[in-house]
Amino acid sequence: ERGFFFFFITKMSTKLDNKKWIVENYDGNKEIKVTVEKGQSVYIYNVKDSVVQITGKIAVLSCDKVTGSGVVFESAIGSAEVVNSKKLQLQGSAPQYVVDKSEGVTLYLKPEDRKSSVTHSLATEINIIVLEGDDPKESPVPSQFVTEWSEEKKDWVTHSLDHVGA
Numbered sequence: 001e002r003g004f005f006f007f008f009i010t011k012m013s014t015k016l017d018n019k020k021w022i023v024e025n026y027d028g029n030k031e032i033k034v035t036v037e038k039g040q041s042v043y044i045y046n047v048k049d050s051v052v053q054i055t056g057k058i059a060v061l062s063c064d065k066v067t068g069s070g071v072v073f074e075s076a077i078g079s080a081e082v083v084n085s086k087k088l089q090l091q092g093s094a095p096q097y098v099v100d101k102s103e104g105v106t107l108y109l110k111p112e113d114r115k116s117s118v119t120h121s122l123a124t125e126i127n128i129i130v131l132e133g134d135d136p137k138e139s140p141v142p143s144q145f146v147t148e149w150s151e152e153k154k155d156w157v158t159h160s161l162d163h164v165g166a
Contacts (some may be wrong), residue, residue, distance in 0.1 A: 005156070010072060012026050021122050022043050033052075033055070040059060041078075047067075048067045049068045052070070057077060058074075060079055060080075060147060062081045068086070068087045071089070073091070079095070081096055082098065082100070083101070084100075085102040097117070105123065105126050107128045111132050124143040144160070
């Protein structure tokens with residue numbers, strides 16, 4: 001019997017499609033650069049062991065299936081989103097960060113980004129590091145929660161599970 005094998009050639013590319021920059025299929029490239037104009041967004045897909053540098057103010061940043069990589073951007077008008085990714089370092093200012101179905105995501109923020117929100121679902125090992133002076137402040141984001149009945153509220157209440165060091 002013969003088996004048939006299909007090989008899909010994935011092409012590395014950085015291209016502008018309407019108002020969306022698409023950066024895809026890079027592996028081991030530490031010098032990917034994108035310069036955006038007003039109203040353009042950036043979608044990074046299937047990138048491994050690479051660094052993406054984005055210059056200019058972006059509408060939205062989306063990182064999908066990005067592994068062992070770094071993404072640096074100046075600022076986003078909308079959200080900076082991470083999905084299906086592992087070991088990603090993200091540095092830049094956005095009003096909202098969204099991390100979904102990912103692990104090992106580190107957000108490097110400026111002190112003024114403390115007003116931003118971080119929404120996460122099905123994500124573990126998220127760290128927020130605020131770059132302030134010579135002493136960056138690191139804060140792990142809880143990924144374990146406990147839900148308990150509250151007699152006071154007569155409802156179920158969920159809160160993060162705090163771990164005490166040994």
